[in-house]
Amino acid sequence: MSSPAAAAPITAQAFKSDYKPIWCPGCGDYSVLSSFTKAFAKLQLLPQDVAVVSGIGCSSRIPAYTTCYGFHGVHGRSLAAAAGLKLARPDLTVVVASGDGDGYSIGGNHFLHACRRNVDLTYVVMDNHVYGMTKGQPSPTTEPDWDSKLSPGGTGLRTFNPLVIALAAGANFVARAFAGDPNGTADLIAEAISTPGFSFVEILSPCITFRPEQREWKQMVRPAAVTYTNDAARAARRIMTDDGMNIGVLYKGERKPYQPPIGKGKKNPSDLETEFAL
Amino acid sequence: MSKPKEKTKESISIAITGSGGAGVMTAGTLLLEVAAQAGWYGLMVRSSGPQIRGGEAAALMRFSKSPVECLDDRFDVLIGIDWQNIHRFADEIPLDATSVMIGDPDQSEPPEVFVKRGAHYAPLPFKQMAKSLPGSWPNMIALGVAAGLAGLPVDSIKAVLQKSLKKGGGEKMAANIAAAEAGYAFAEGVPSVPRLSGKLAAGKEARWLITGNQAAGYGAVRGGVRFCAAYPITPATEVLEWLAPALPKIGGALVQAEDELASINMIVGSSYGGVPSVTATAGPGLSLMTEAIGLAVAAEVPIVVIDVMRGGPSTGIPAKSEQSDVNIAVNGLHGDAPRIVVAPNSIADCVSATQWAVYLAEAMQSPAIVLSDQYFGQTRAVVDPPADIGLVTERLKPAAGENGYLRYAITKSGISPMAIPGNPGTAYTADGLEHNERGLPSSQSGDHIKQLDKRAKKLDQFDYGARWADIEGEGDLAVVTFGSCTGAAREALARAAADGIKGRLVSLRLLAPSRPAQMAKALAGAKRVLVVEQNHTGQLYRYLRAEYDLPGTTRSFRHPGPLPMRPDEIHQQITEWSRS
Numbered sequence: 001m002s003s004p005a006a007a008a009p010i011t012a013q014a015f016k017s018d019y020k021p022i023w024c025p026g027c028g029d030y031s032v033l034s035s036f037t038k039a040f041a042k043l044q045l046l047p048q049d050v051a052v053v054s055g056i057g058c059s060s061r062i063p064a065y066t067t068c069y070g071f072h073g074v075h076g077r078s079l080a081a082a083a084g085l086k087l088a089r090p091d092l093t094v095v096v097a098s099g100d101g102d103g104y105s106i107g108g109n110h111f112l113h114a115c116r117r118n119v120d121l122t123y124v125v126m127d128n129h130v131y132g133m134t135k136g137q138p139s140p141t142t143e144p145d146w147d148s149k150l151s152p153g154g155t156g157l158r159t160f161n162p163l164v165i166a167l168a169a170g171a172n173f174v175a176r177a178f179a180g181d182p183n184g185t186a187d188l189i190a191e192a193i194s195t196p197g198f199s200f201v202e203i204l205s206p207c208i209t210f211r212p213e214q215r216e217w218k219q220m221v222r223p224a225a226v227t228y229t230n231d232a233a234r235a236a237r238r239i240m241t242d243d244g245m246n247i248g249v250l251y252k253g254e255r256k257p258y259q260p261p262i263g264k265g266k267k268n269p270s271d272l273e274t275e276f277a278l
Numbered sequence: 279m280s281k282p283k284e285k286t287k288e289s290i291s292i293a294i295t296g297s298g299g300a301g302v303m304t305a306g307t308l309l310l311e312v313a314a315q316a317g318w319y320g321l322m323v324r325s326s327g328p329q330i331r332g333g334e335a336a337a338l339m340r341f342s343k344s345p346v347e348c349l350d351d352r353f354d355v356l357i358g359i360d361w362q363n364i365h366r367f368a369d370e371i372p373l374d375a376t377s378v379m380i381g382d383p384d385q386s387e388p389p390e391v392f393v394k395r396g397a398h399y400a401p402l403p404f405k406q407m408a409k410s411l412p413g414s415w416p417n418m419i420a421l422g423v424a425a426g427l428a429g430l431p432v433d434s435i436k437a438v439l440q441k442s443l444k445k446g447g448g449e450k451m452a453a454n455i456a457a458a459e460a461g462y463a464f465a466e467g468v469p470s471v472p473r474l475s476g477k478l479a480a481g482k483e484a485r486w487l488i489t490g491n492q493a494a495g496y497g498a499v500r501g502g503v504r505f506c507a508a509y510p511i512t513p514a515t516e517v518l519e520w521l522a523p524a525l526p527k528i529g530g531a532l533v534q535a536e537d538e539l540a541s542i543n544m545i546v547g548s549s550y551g552g553v554p555s556v557t558a559t560a561g562p563g564l565s566l567m568t569e570a571i572g573l574a575v576a577a578e579v580p581i582v583v584i585d586v587m588r589g590g591p592s593t594g595i596p597a598k599s600e601q602s603d604v605n606i607a608v609n610g611l612h613g614d615a616p617r618i619v620v621a622p623n624s625i626a627d628c629v630s631a632t633q634w635a636v637y638l639a640e641a642m643q644s645p646a647i648v649l650s651d652q653y654f655g656q657t658r659a660v661v662d663p664p665a666d667i668g669l670v671t672e673r674l675k676p677a678a679g680e681n682g683y684l685r686y687a688i689t690k691s692g693i694s695p696m697a698i699p700g701n702p703g704t705a706y707t708a709d710g711l712e713h714n715e716r717g718l719p720s721s722q723s724g725d726h727i728k729q730l731d732k733r734a735k736k737l738d739q740f741d742y743g744a745r746w747a748d749i750e751g752e753g754d755l756a757v758v759t760f761g762s763c764t765g766a767a768r769e770a771l772a773r774a775a776a777d778g779i780k781g782r783l784v785s786l787r788l789l790a791p792s793r794p795a796q797m798a799k800a801l802a803g804a805k806r807v808l809v810v811e812q813n814h815t816g817q818l819y820r821y822l823r824a825e826y827d828l829p830g831t832t833r834s835f836r837h838p839g840p841l842p843m844r845p846d847e848i849h850q851q852i853t854e855w856s857r858s
């Protein structure tokens with residue numbers, strides 16, 4: 001056994017499990033997985049102290065591809081499960097992985113309340129503007145004219161702006177990333193984890209199979225021209241007027257995370273009986 | 279003048295009614311405290327109109343010198359502080375010619391529905407009397423009348439009011455004690471109600487005054503629960519309101535979730551993190567929770583869901599009781615999803631049964647549903663403190679760095695060690711997808727069958743001990759019931775026994791999984807099995823017919839809520855069937 005003093009730094013590789021992803025070749029989520037492991041290594045976390053929590057979707061398969069504790073729950077409820085875990089176990093680093101269907105459609109209500117509650121979580125949404133896992137239906141971020149079997153001719157509905165909604169609902173950290181830049185994305189995820197409170201990282205992660213045109217994103221993304229602000233209204237205006245391709249931290253606030261003082265009370269259950277005693 | 283010899287009875291039933299703001303529930307709660315102070319037992323069922331606030335209300339009470347578990351068939355006394363809309367309680371407050379009815383003649387005559395039952399009417403001008411004692415309230419007069427008619431000592435009223443009106447200051451206290459005394463004196467002139475027979479139980483100081491909802495909350499923490507996430511719903515909210523300040527004192531926390539989908543998923547998450555967790559809800563919330571309860575089955579995460587049943591389907595009758603969530607509790611998940619369903623059968627048992635449910639959930643890494651109901655949950659009762667059942671589980675966990683750790687290993691008991699985040703070397707992914715022993719997703723039939731068997735076996739092979747049912751008495755007639763029908767069934771059997779008809783009682787505490795061998799033993803030699811429950815379709819009866827070989831002939835006796843199951847109606851069934 002090596003002496004603990006000489007312990008080698010933990011590498012990204014140590015966060016990669018031996019389980020082979022089910023994703024299509026070329027799927028953006030492979031890069032996001034590597035950004036997760038790089039971010040954990042950058043912060044020198046230990047696999048046993050990190051929990052990766054998800055719902056259902058291609059993107060939500062990430063937990064088992066890491067060597068961390070994983071929780072692959074039901075569709076749309078990852079934020080609730082993660083909040084329960086973090087509130088009960090504030091010592092853990094809890095990272096949530098989701099997709100645009102999982103997070104913005106079926107899980108939309110939890111998204112609002114997670115931002116508002118501001119539990120110290122990192123919420124990573126792999127947005128590919130489509131339901132990948134169910135083979136190509138429109139999501140809340142799908143363009144109105146995108147044609148599919150379920151929405152012939154397009155939905156005709158305007159898209160939903162998750163970053164602005166996050167700001168309005170009280171998220172403490174808002175960033176946009178691009179899966180095609182795994183190192184930059186790793187840095188953003190690491191910064192999100194290090195920022196107390198609810199941190200939201202929306203990652204443009206192409207679905208090669210159902211949205212092949214998203215290969216173009218590589219040419220379209222650019223670093224945000226200005227550094228982030230701590231003024232939510234200004235951040236919202238910037239996001240609403242950009243073309244959705246500015247990458248980087250867009251807002252960082254100073255709200256105190258919500259965390260009830262679990263473990264503080266030292267009474268025994270039997271001490272509570274006095275209130276019933278006649 | 280010498281009084282005629284007093285009649286006696288084993289219990290006395292009193293209803294206090296009035297419109298919103300009349301202070302009915304306060305008077306009822308205080309009367310219960312007065313009775314407790316005097317060494318009696320008793321309970322108070324709350325009933326109210328549909329209004330959010332300020333609607334008509336009724337405190338339905340029964341007192342005895344031994345523990346009281348259900349309302350009686352009729353009431354000895356009905357006190358109307360006023361009669362506004364009180365006719366709506368006609369079905370809930372049966373009176374007869376020997377009942378006494380007190381009301382304020384300055385406001386109105388008693389409702390026709392009560393008058394025609396022939397009860398003796400004694401007018402008492404509550405308002406006027408309260409005016410003559412400045413600072414006093416009519417409901418304190420009602421308290422005095424009720425205590426006087428019940429034969430409670432006047433000193434006990436004083437003692438209780440001195441304690442509870444401490445905050446209001448000396449004048450308020452004096453005025454209201456005087457009001458209660460005036461009511462008490464008035465009761466002397468009213469035709470007397472039979473006196474309580476029996477002796478006071480010893481050790482009365484040790485007793486508790488508790489509601490079923492508080493009891494369920496306390497049972498959960500006794501079982502080791504330290505985290506709760508929940509969304510408010512009638513009639514379960516008081517479980518949460520009790521837990522909210524209680525949990526932080528013992529190192530836990532309660533979080534109000536945005537909906538039941540969140541609350542159930544939050545507790546699956548917190549329990550996955552190693553902290554025993556609970557939520558409480560009613561039918562509509564339970565419906566929303568079913569998907570995630572299935573997740574807890576598949577991922578083998580212990581959770582406890584307290585369902586305080588109310589009238590259904592849909593929004594149904596929110597503030598009134600009905601045992602109509604049996605179907606959803608025992609069957610309401612998709613896939614083959616074994617789960618534990620436990621039903622307390624008295625208010626005191628809400629403590630023990632909930633503690634047991636936490637124990638079972640933690641021991642078997644499974645969801646457990648506790649089926650309480652509004653009748654227990656919102657009823658306040660004087661009870662003997664339920665003993666700690668002494669069952670608190672440490673979850674089965676792997677050692678740190680266990681070699682080749684398999685989260686869902688096939689074991690003899692079906693229970694496999696559950697790694698808790700933070701433990702090095704045993705990280706795994708908890709998954710609602712079918713999986714292999716390691717926990718990796720698998721759609722292969724071999725893995726599916728193995729894991730289905732594992733999850734069924736761990737519940738089936740567990741040693742539930744004697745707690746699965748309360749079995750009492752003997753005879754070739756058996757009454758099988760559960761939950762809040764138990765008290766009425768027990769009383770009906772006692773009355774039948776007094777007529778020479780022997781019968782036994784099987785009150786199920788464990789609804790799922792079923793216990794065929796134990797049931798066969800409990801019912802050995804029975805020729806008639808009467809299944810008693812409070813719902814419309816006979817949900818328990820159908821479940822029993824599907825899961826058990828019941829001996830002899832079986833009959834279902836049932837009616838839906840909100841009327842409670844009463845001893846007399848079960849007694850009649852027993853008598854008729856035994857004679858035929």
Ligand SMILES: Cc1ncc(C[n+]2csc(CCOP(=O)(O)OP(=O)(O)O)c2C)c(N)n1
Pocket residue numbers: 056057058059060075098099100101102103126128130131132133134139
């Ligand atoms: C309650 C429920 N409804 C529907 C589904 C089917 N379903 C699985 S994944 C999914 C959409 C996933 O889309 P997204 O979150 O964008 O993930 P992606 O596959 O694109 O990464 C749907 C509708 C489900 N599993 N559960």
Ligand code: SF4
Pocket residue numbers: 022023024026027028029058059128132133206207208209210
């Ligand atoms: S369907 Fe799309 S999102 Fe899913 S794995 Fe394939 S490329 Fe990725």
Ligand SMILES: [Mg+2]
Pocket residue numbers: 057099100101126127128129130131132139
């Ligand atoms: Mg998607």
